[in-house]
Amino acid sequence: MLSQLRPAISLTVLFTLLTGLAYPLAMTGLAQTLFPAAANGSLIEREGTVIGSSLIAQPFAGPGHLHPRPSASGWNAAGTGASNLGPTSAALIAAVAERRAAWEALNGAPAPIDAVTASGSGLDPDISPETALAQADRIAAARGADPTAVRALIEASVQGRTFGLYGEPRVNVLLTNIALDDAFPMPPAGN
């Protein structure tokens, strides 16, 4: 065993330097040079302040915005988590029924499955096109905008499957809400 110790220790040190420091630092340098926006978290800035990341859901609740999927961890982007409740969990079934009632009361339309189930990350930036379009009338009413125009904007922000085969069609909630704010400014408060 002793004759194995020298190579064991030396190679551990060598690979710690190579794969633990040189490799991640080189990747950081390259990524920061080649694609700095992506490598820093796809942040969105407005007038010098960071208003979020296009990849991270925000807890939108206002009537004039698309609402994200439920989050079991309160949209905490520094401590993620899911419900992890099993398919026969009474607590899960009750929570989904409660969300469905609230969602349908708010939007006046049947709730698609993604609107009432919590995502795996608690930070899902997307909703299904059905869930997005079902919120169009509520958003148009809150903004005093033409529902057809709101619908058209949402439809234009739908991302399709990759290669037409993989993934699900989706709408990015944050980016679409920013587009909504630009296209149909909210009426002044108290109106």
Place this chain on the structure above:
Amino acid sequence: MTLAAYALYFVVLVGLAWALADWMARVYSGTLPLPLLRVEGALLRACGAAPDRGMGWSAYALSVLAFNLVGFLLLFTILRLQGLLPLNPDGIASVSPDLAFNTAVSFVTNTNWQAYSGEAQLSYLSQMAGLTVQNFVSAATGMAVAVAVIRGFAAPKGSTLGNFWVDMTRSTLWILLPLSILLALFLAAQGVPQTLQGAVTATGVEGQEQIIARGPSAAQIAIKQLGTNGGGFFGVNSAHPFENPTITSNLAQSLSILLIPVAFCFLFGRMVGDRRQGWAIFAAMAVMFVAGLAVIHVYEVAGNPSLGLGANMEGKEQRFGAMLSSIWAASTTAASNGSVNAMHDSFMPLSGLVMLVFMQIGEVIFGGVGAGLYGMLLYVVLAVFLAGLMVGRTPEYLGRKIEGREVTLAVLAFLSMPLGILVGGAFASTVPAALASVQDAGPHGLSEILYAYSSATGNNGSAFGGWGAANIWQTTALGIIMLLGRYAIIVPLLAIAGSMAKKPQAPATSGTFPTHGPLFVTLLILTVVILGALTFFPVLALGPIAEETARLAGQSF
């Protein structure tokens, strides 16, 4: 269309693996460009590794153990001291002793079980110089052992098993590192953060403040997938939109999970000098994989009527949906990877059953890098032995006799699975301190315990996340079981390889049982199913199967 998507996926996977196997064969036989050989030779000699000296099985095994012990001690120390060390912009405290033990064992054994949440509990130094290093070298250890075992079966009588330091160094430098660099840059371009800056505070569109954790994650995620490690940079692993932002990042990562394990099948064929032998092992693995994947896909797409119409979206991301989550779930449990892009705890009961079985049979459906192949060779030894019993001839594999010693060792290695899963799980179901980890009532609670102990024994690392992994009982018990699941298989297998290498190779005759046709593939699958799955059937009946029957009867818990 779904079938076309799956077909294209598998064609790409097998094509890439086939090409990689070609390169791997060159790497392990040392037919590399001269400058690479010079670099490698100089490094090894400087480290006192005597690269020209071959090893018998015991020297090889001792080198593995010594290397992993040193790696464990270093990682444990870094985790215990991270609060005092640099590269900690978010000011995270040091890790508690039991959690540091669990995490260090977990990464050294290529399990990468996460009883911690990365963004909240680990500094950038721990993630880089601690975890990323073991992501590389624990994978390289598995690959080296597999190559040594193949040599035992394939090399001429009296050969050594090779040199562990050479095999491990070659795996890291010429296979894992180049692939990781490519994948890390691709992922960073897709939106996986690779920065040393700390968390950023955003003021959201509706005025709420949001702290967004990030870090040098792309580099770690690349090797996490390629080395079948699976431990995420962030707590929710590849479900996190930073860890896996797009469909293409998801495809690249899930292909990477199976890439090297599939390549090992073809490498085996090349190294034994008969490619049909590699295809036979690949075929047995592929049949079981596709069967399991089909079950998961059907149940997840059909969804959970108790929650509403549509796919089972609880714990899944909208961008991935049911299909990409199913293929990931099957791949990660088959391949001993353990990363997730959806929460396995919330999958349908029979999807959970498939994932449990994939782990319990010992991660031999493609399996961990290297580990899957040497695990499957265990079943090959047993299958050939059973075939020998049936026809009344001394069993042979690749021209060498399989005798009492090899079968005894194979059974001994196999027994580590029921020991870790059933005995470990039984304690965890009866000791009150351990039972507190269970989140869900009813049969799903038993599935949670089973999943944890299967994952630890199989060195997988995925979890039913609702189950509390962070209490001191579980961190300690699972740490010990991860060691059992790794070394109680590696050591006997190296011993089998050592004894095979001493036997003469007889040419095949008309009486030789061919180990490359459909008959052998069927026999191998049956051996895996009968030995592996039936050992666990009684307890599976009480967990996922009971849950499914309760669900169909409209029960909830």
